[in-house]
Amino acid sequence: MPYRTADLALAAPALDELTAARVRDGRAPASAWAVLGPEGVVAAGAQGEGADTASAFRVASCTKSFTAATLLTFAAEGALSLDTPLTDVLDAAVLGASRAPTLGELASMAGGIPIDDPWADRQESMTTADFDRLVGEGVRLAYEPGTTYEYSSFAYAILGRVLERVGGRPYPELVRERLLEPLGLTGLAFDRTVDARVIEGFAKVEGAWVQQPWAEPGAFSALGGVVATPTALATWAGWLASAWRDDATDDVLAAGLRRAMQEPRTPVPGPAGSHYGLGLVVEEDPRHGRVVSHSGGYPGFGAHMRWHPESGIGVVVLENARYSGATLPATQALTLLLDGASTPAAAPALWPETAAAREVVERLLRSWDDDALVGVAADNVVLDESFALRRATAERLRERAGLAVDAPVAPLDAVALRSDSPAHLAWTVPGAAGRIRCEIRMTPVREPRLQTLALRLA
Incomplete structure (x- = not known):
């Protein structure tokens, strides 16, 4: 289906209304957005006290796409493989299964580790020594690797430690050196040194917004530690989406490997056609086809990025409320954008x-x-x-x-x-x-x- 992308910036009033409603309805103190098209970010906005397009939010589990992409840079160099068993590169005791999961199984949420968000989201600042002790004592699996989807943030913390072992550098430095700096990405980092104004996160307690403590980078940063402005995260999403263009380049990470992140790997129970790829979720929209996305929820923050590979249209929504459910406005926004840009190949036969x-x-x-x-x-x-x-x-x-x-x-x-x-x-x-x-x-x-x-x- 053809899509008209020249006037995507005209969607700004609709996105402003959508995010203003989030603030007005008490979903978050602030809600920011950015829209991307085939040529990059075309519009951005923010609603709520103290928020603007230069405000940086934690993007939580949207970080997993950075971890997966960094993993693939090492795979491209031959330093590791998605088929490498975890225990070949990390001193981990695997309990409850006949074998250790591979790195690819961990990255595609098929590693057998049970869901762990409430616990894992509070562990970001864990020291490397404590993390090594934790996995050395045992990682307990609920399923045989490669057999069942189960969303695990711990799996991505483990991958972050694998990257440190293979790369010989702290995880945030590897991401910066291998991805952020070569891509010229600004407004994005792993701590408050980000070149933007960091917005505080909140949780609603007995009807009032209460500021949440800030977690410094540590052994769990690979699952949710990125801090970014909406424009920065949309620029990242646009680079991933650009892998589907006919003129896609292989700079930084080959287009074929970026597309591999967006291919279905592990079926997700629920809506038909939903899978986890590598650090990204792959869905099938009944009207527009494939949509790629990832959500983020963290103490004090909610995030969602999603895009449509065929057209290159995408959207990011960042909010500063604990597990705010930013998926809903982002999904509404992308549907709005795609409906507003789609054109049938043939003129409709109207009465x-x-x-x-x-x-x-x-x-x-x-x-x-x-x-x-x-x-x-x-x-x-x-x-x-x-x-x-x-x-x-x-x-x-x-x-x-x-x-x-x-x-x-x-x-x-x-x-x-x-x-x-x-x-x-x-x-x-x-x-x-x-x-x-x-x-x-x-x-x-x-x-x-x-x-x-x-x-x-x-």
């Missing part, structure tokens, strides 16, 4: 009445007229929502999008649209500052009339 209703809606957006709506609407339209409320919505959206009253109506083949049937049409109306998504459905009678009219920022 004449559907096409005529679209023309009326376009005119209503520019200059509201109750009589014009009465001329095409079924009787449920005014009962479902008054014309006064519909007019207020249209005028607010027109102002936010910067749609001029004399703006020409674009032909259907020049706009992003979707049509499920001849009686349905959803399309995007661009303005000078934003976009409006319109959706209409017609009644199934001899002379169809408008039964659904939905308007929102896109």
